Amino acid sequence: MKKLSGRLLLFAFLLAIWLLLSAPFSREELIAGAIVSALISLFPFGSIPIFSEMRLTPKALIWGIAYLFVFLFELLKSNLDVAFRVLHPKLPIHPGIVKVKTKLNSRMGRLALANSITLTPGTITVETKDEYFYIHWIDVRARNIEETTRNIVSKFERYLEVIFG
Amino acid sequence: MQDLELIGGLLSVVGAVFLLLAAIGIIRMPDVYNRMQAGTKATTLGSILFLLGIGLANPDWLGKILLLVLFIVFTNPISSHVLARAAHHRGIPLAEGSVRDCLSDDEAGEEGGCE
Numbered sequence: 001m002k003k004l005s006g007r008l009l010l011f012a013f014l015l016a017i018w019l020l021l022s023a024p025f026s027r028e029e030l031i032a033g034a035i036v037s038a039l040i041s042l043f044p045f046g047s048i049p050i051f052s053e054m055r056l057t058p059k060a061l062i063w064g065i066a067y068l069f070v071f072l073f074e075l076l077k078s079n080l081d082v083a084f085r086v087l088h089p090k091l092p093i094h095p096g097i098v099k100v101k102t103k104l105n106s107r108m109g110r111l112a113l114a115n116s117i118t119l120t121p122g123t124i125t126v127e128t129k130d131e132y133f134y135i136h137w138i139d140v141r142a143r144n145i146e147e148t149t150r151n152i153v154s155k156f157e158r159y160l161e162v163i164f165g
Numbered sequence: 166m167q168d169l170e171l172i173g174g175l176l177s178v179v180g181a182v183f184l185l186l187a188a189i190g191i192i193r194m195p196d197v198y199n200r201m202q203a204g205t206k207a208t209t210l211g212s213i214l215f216l217l218g219i220g221l222a223n224p225d226w227l228g229k230i231l232l233l234v235l236f237i238v239f240t241n242p243i244s245s246h247v248l249a250r251a252a253h254h255r256g257i258p259l260a261e262g263s264v265r266d267c268l269s270d271d272e273a274g275e276e277g278g279c280e
Contacts, residue, residue, distance in 0.1 A: 023228030079183065079210040086190040086203055095199050095259060099267040118242035121206030124198065125242075126249045127268055134268040136198045136249060 011041040060163045067159035074120050074155065082121040082138065096140040097126060100133050100149040103157060109164030116156045123152055170222045177218030183211030196260035197252050205245040212237055 018033035190203020220230035
């Protein structure tokens with residue numbers, strides 16, 4: 001079952017990329033793309049983790065879309081924050097590398113979390129070790145590991161927990 | 166049609182402003198990690214807005230533009246993570262005035278501080 005849903009997702013992903021690439025839309029392109037995508041997704045190679053480890057429940061899907069908006073909002077907010085620090089004459093930064101702890105167990109979930117943290121300006125994931133992430137933070141406000149986790153990780157983790165587990 | 170072009174142009178300008186801020190950040194920031202904060206990150210929003218602006222001005226290209234945005238979103242964090250990791254492994258110190266460095270502390274086996 002898990003394998004099948006992984007292949008279905010791969011098929012949808014390939015077809016979506018093909019349709020985006022071959023825009024404007026036409027029926028011939030759709031048919032040709034569907035045939036080739038089906039052949040590729042039926043190919044007997046090992047499953048690709050990003051497709052087989054994602055949960056395909058309606059709840060995960062809705063949270064995935066919500067996550068997209070939460071993420072875009074965070075991206076905008078932190079971009080403005082870093083822009084403000086860059087332009088401020090006193091350069092108000094308090095950089096440092098902090099340690100945070102994640103509850104996520106799946107590889108894809110952790111990958112998504114680490115990449116989300118890196119993509120939002122002000123934080124870069126420097127190293128991961130077991131359940132801990134080491135993060136370079138441009139404005140260290142928190143003292144201990146619980147506070148940093150609450151500040152950096154929790155806002156993404158809530159969603160990723162539902163999507164990837 | 167005219168309106169879309171106008172909105173697209175405005176978006177491109179905003180994106181270009183973010184790219185300019187990133188360049189200023191690279192000059193002003195004190196060490197390699199902070200430069201990366203400004204240099205690799207402000208460019209994400211900058212290039213995304215810039216590309217979307219072009220996509221709105223030329224709606225035929227919107228599909229390919231969306232693919233480019235996805236490509237940036239998936240590759241940018243990996244490259245900046247690897248750069249930061251390599252810099253830290255190489256032993257490049259944090260700037261003066263940095264609050265703390267938990268990774269070096271943990272590697273040196275020091276107790277407390279980061280828990």
